Amino acid sequence: MLNIVDLHAEVGGKPILKGLSLSVGAGEVHAIMGPNGSGKSTLANVLSGREGYEVTGGSIQFLGVDMLTLKPEERAALGLFLAFQYPVEIPGVNNTYFLKAALNAVRKHRGEEEIDAVDFLALMKAKLAALSMNELLINRGVNEGFSGGEKKRNEILQMTILEPKLCILDEIDSGLDIDALRYVADGVNMQRDGKRSMIMVTHYQRLLDYIVPDYVHVLTDGKIVHSGGPQLAKDLESQGYGWLKAEEE
Amino acid sequence: MSSSTEIESLATGEYKYGFITDIESDSAPPGLNEDIIRFISAKKSEPTWLLEWRLKAYRRWCTMVEPNWAHVKYPAIDYQAIVYYSAPKSTANGPKSLDEVDPELLATYEKLGIPLHERARLAGVAVDAVFDSVSVATTFKSKLAEAGVIFCSFSEAVREHPDLVRKYLGSVVPYADNYFAALNSAVFTDGSFCYIPKGVRCPMELSTYFRINAANTGQFERTLIVCEDNAHVSYLEGCTAPQRDENQLHAAVVELVALENAEIKYSTVQNWYPGDKEGKGGIYNFVTKRGACRGKKSKISWTQVETGSAITWKYPSVILQGDDSVGEFYSVAVTNNRQQADTGTKMIHLGKNTKSTVIAKGIAAGRSNSSYRGLIKMKRGAVGARNYTQCDSLLIGSRCGAHTFPYIEVEGNAGQVEHEASTSKVSDEQLFYCRQRGLDPEQAVSLIVGGFCREVFRKLPMEFAVEAQKLLSVSLEGSIG
Ligand SMILES: Nc1ncnc2c1ncn2[C@@H]1O[C@H](COP(=O)(O)OP(=O)(O)OP(=O)(O)O)[C@@H](O)[C@H]1O
Ligand SMILES: [Mg+2]
Numbered sequence: 001m002l003n004i005v006d007l008h009a010e011v012g013g014k015p016i017l018k019g020l021s022l023s024v025g026a027g028e029v030h031a032i033m034g035p036n037g038s039g040k041s042t043l044a045n046v047l048s049g050r051e052g053y054e055v056t057g058g059s060i061q062f063l064g065v066d067m068l069t070l071k072p073e074e075r076a077a078l079g080l081f082l083a084f085q086y087p088v089e090i091p092g093v094n095n096t097y098f099l100k101a102a103l104n105a106v107r108k109h110r111g112e113e114e115i116d117a118v119d120f121l122a123l124m125k126a127k128l129a130a131l132s133m134n135e136l137l138i139n140r141g142v143n144e145g146f147s148g149g150e151k152k153r154n155e156i157l158q159m160t161i162l163e164p165k166l167c168i169l170d171e172i173d174s175g176l177d178i179d180a181l182r183y184v185a186d187g188v189n190m191q192r193d194g195k196r197s198m199i200m201v202t203h204y205q206r207l208l209d210y211i212v213p214d215y216v217h218v219l220t221d222g223k224i225v226h227s228g229g230p231q232l233a234k235d236l237e238s239q240g241y242g243w244l245k246a247e248e249e
Numbered sequence: 250m251s252s253s254t255e256i257e258s259l260a261t262g263e264y265k266y267g268f269i270t271d272i273e274s275d276s277a278p279p280g281l282n283e284d285i286i287r288f289i290s291a292k293k294s295e296p297t298w299l300l301e302w303r304l305k306a307y308r309r310w311c312t313m314v315e316p317n318w319a320h321v322k323y324p325a326i327d328y329q330a331i332v333y334y335s336a337p338k339s340t341a342n343g344p345k346s347l348d349e350v351d352p353e354l355l356a357t358y359e360k361l362g363i364p365l366h367e368r369a370r371l372a373g374v375a376v377d378a379v380f381d382s383v384s385v386a387t388t389f390k391s392k393l394a395e396a397g398v399i400f401c402s403f404s405e406a407v408r409e410h411p412d413l414v415r416k417y418l419g420s421v422v423p424y425a426d427n428y429f430a431a432l433n434s435a436v437f438t439d440g441s442f443c444y445i446p447k448g449v450r451c452p453m454e455l456s457t458y459f460r461i462n463a464a465n466t467g468q469f470e471r472t473l474i475v476c477e478d479n480a481h482v483s484y485l486e487g488c489t490a491p492q493r494d495e496n497q498l499h500a501a502v503v504e505l506v507a508l509e510n511a512e513i514k515y516s517t518v519q520n521w522y523p524g525d526k527e528g529k530g531g532i533y534n535f536v537t538k539r540g541a542c543r544g545k546k547s548k549i550s551w552t553q554v555e556t557g558s559a560i561t562w563k564y565p566s567v568i569l570q571g572d573d574s575v576g577e578f579y580s581v582a583v584t585n586n587r588q589q590a591d592t593g594t595k596m597i598h599l600g601k602n603t604k605s606t607v608i609a610k611g612i613a614a615g616r617s618n619s620s621y622r623g624l625i626k627m628k629r630g631a632v633g634a635r636n637y638t639q640c641d642s643l644l645i646g647s648r649c650g651a652h653t654f655p656y657i658e659v660e661g662n663a664g665q666v667e668h669e670a671s672t673s674k675v676s677d678e679q680l681f682y683c684r685q686r687g688l689d690p691e692q693a694v695s696l697i698v699g700g701f702c703r704e705v706f707r708k709l710p711m712e713f714a715v716e717a718q719k720l721l722s723v724s725l726e727g728s729i730g
Contacts, residue, residue, distance in 0.1 A: 050681050052677070071684070071689075072684035073684045073685075073687050073689050076684070081685075082685050084682065084685075088676070088678040088679050088682045090682070090700055092699070092701055092702070092703040092704075093696055093697065093699065098696065101688060102683075102686035102688060103687075105687035105689070105692065106687040109687065141700060142700075
C-alpha cells in the first residue's frame, strides 16, 4: 500500500525528517509514537503533499504510484486521508455542503458519478448515527466554533464518508473525553475492513487499547528508531522514550 | 443664469443646434455643451421642464470638480471626448463578430453557462437577432399591468407618465448632489421607471433583463422606483455575465422612494468588464444610488454583489425620514487583478426609532484594492435610532489591499451605533485542508470565499444567489498562484 524509503524533508530550510523508512501493507494499522517535535505531524504533512514541506531525498510510493509528483488533491483522490491534529475552521461554509463537495471531487477523480443531494443526506444521516454524533453539528460552518473534541469527531465523520484507502490519524485522541474517545475508536474500528490501512499518531496507550495496532513505531529526531508489536507501546507508556535512546547509543 | 431667463431663451427659440447638422442624425459629435443637451432632449421629444432640469444640472456640473477623495486611481477622464448621444448603439468600434472578442471573455461566458445567443449581445457585437426575451417580456408586461404596476423604460415614463416622473425625479438625488449625479442628470439617455401603487405587492420580481431595450440604456442610466403606501417590490438589476461596453465611463443614478409602510428590495449583481489582467479596457463605474424612506415604517434594502468594473465608486444609501423606518445594506465587493473598488453606504437617520443594518464584505485578490467607506449619521431628532455595522475584509494573496473608512456622526445622543470590523486572509491551513479533502485550489477558494459572503448571499433572491456564487468563483480564478 505505502512504501516510504529513506525520506528526507525540510520545513523552512530546517531538516526535520532525516532518513525515514516505513512500509504499510493493506489492512494494517501502524501506530507512530514519539516525543514532541520529533516530526510526526511533519510526516503526515509530507505524505499529503502540503506546500512548504520540501522533500530533499528518498521516495514515497502509494499504491504503486510515485506520490512526490502529485498535488494534495490528487493524493486525496487516490485514497489518502489525513485527520488533522488541529482541524481548521472554515467560517460560513456549511459542513454538509463541504463534505458533499469533497466527496464529489473524489468521486469525479475516480470516474464515478456525482452523488445527488438526497442520497448524500441519507448517507450522512447513517454515518452520523453510527458515530453517535449530534446532527446539529453538520449544519454549522466547517469546524466553526466546534469544541476540540467535536472537531476530532468531525474528522472521523469525514473519513467514514470519503472511504479512503489509507488514513493518517494525527493525534485523533487528544482533547477527547472518555465517551468521545470510545465513539471515535469505534468509528475507526468500523473502518478496519482488512483492506483499509491506517497510520495512527498518538502519545497514549489508551487509544491503542481501543484500536489495537499491528505495529508500533517510535519516531525520534526524524527517523524511526524502533519498531515492534502492540507490547512496545505498553513499554513506552511505563518507561518513556529514554531507554530507547540509551539502547540506540 | 436664472431659470426665468433660461425659459425665455428657450421660448424665443434663440438656441441653435449649431454644429449639429441635423436632428435626424444618429449621434451627437463628441463633447458636452448646452447644444448637445438640447439635442438629446429634442431627440427624445422631452417636455420643456425636463430640458430645463437637464440644463440646470449641466450648468451646475460645469462649476463642480471631480471628486478625488475615493481610494482609487485612474487617468483623467476627458469629458469632451465622450459621445453623449448615439442611437442605436454605435457598434462602429465594437467587435464585428464573436471571433473578434477577447477569448478569455468568451471562456467566462462558457463557464457561467450564458446561452449562446446572449453572448454576442453581452460582448458588444452588433446583432440583429430578436431575442426570445422579447416575447417573455410581453406576457410579463400584461401581468404587471393587471396589478397596476408601471414598469417601463425611463423615456416611455417621461412620455406616458410625465406627472409621476416630474414629481419624483431628483427628489432623492438632486441634480446638484455630486459631480457624477449632475453629469447624469444633464445627459442621461434612458433607464428604468417603476411605480407600485398603494397597497400593491408587485406580483413578481422585476428585472431589467426582461425590460425591452434594456440593452441600450447606455452609459448614463437613470432609474426611478416609487412605492406608494403599503406597496412592495423586489427589483433585480444587472446580470452575472461580464458585459462589455465601449463606453468606459458609466455614471448611473438610481432613486428609490418608499412611502408609508412600503418596502423596496433592490438587488444588484454588477459585473461590468474589469479590463484585462493589466486593467486595460475596463469600465469606470461611478454610480449614485439612494433611497428615501419617506413614510413611517417603510423599508429599503440594498443588496449588491460587485465583481466587475475596473473602478467602482458606489455608495447605495438610505435616508431614514419616516419614524420606525428601516434601511439595510448588504454588500459583497470582489476585486481581482488591477481592479479598484471604493464602495459602501450612507445611512442617514432623521426619524425616530429608525434602524439600519450594514453588512459589507470586501474580498481582494491579485493586486487589487478594495475599500469600504460608510457613513452613519444620526440627526438630533432621530431619537432611539440604531445602527449595526459589520464590515469584514478577506485578502487572497499578499499584493492586494483592503481598507475601511467608517464615518460616524451622531448629534446629541440621538441613537446608538455599533461597529464591528475584521480583516482576515484565506489561510494556507484552510486551503490545504480543502485540498486534502480532494478539492482543487480554485474550488477551495470559491468555497472559502462563499462562506465568507454567506450572510449577504442569503439576502439575494434564490436564483441570483446561485449565480452569484458561480460568478464569485469565476471572478477569483487564477487568484491562487
Ligand atoms: N514551519 C516551520 N518552520 C520551522 N520549523 C517547523 C515548522 N513546522 C514545524 N517545525 C518544526 O519541526 C519539528 C517537528 O514538528 P512536528 O509538528 O512534526 O512534531 P510532532 O512530532 O508532530 O510533535 P507533537 O507531538 O508536539 O505534535 C518541530 O521542531 C517544529 O518546531
Ligand atoms: Mg504533531
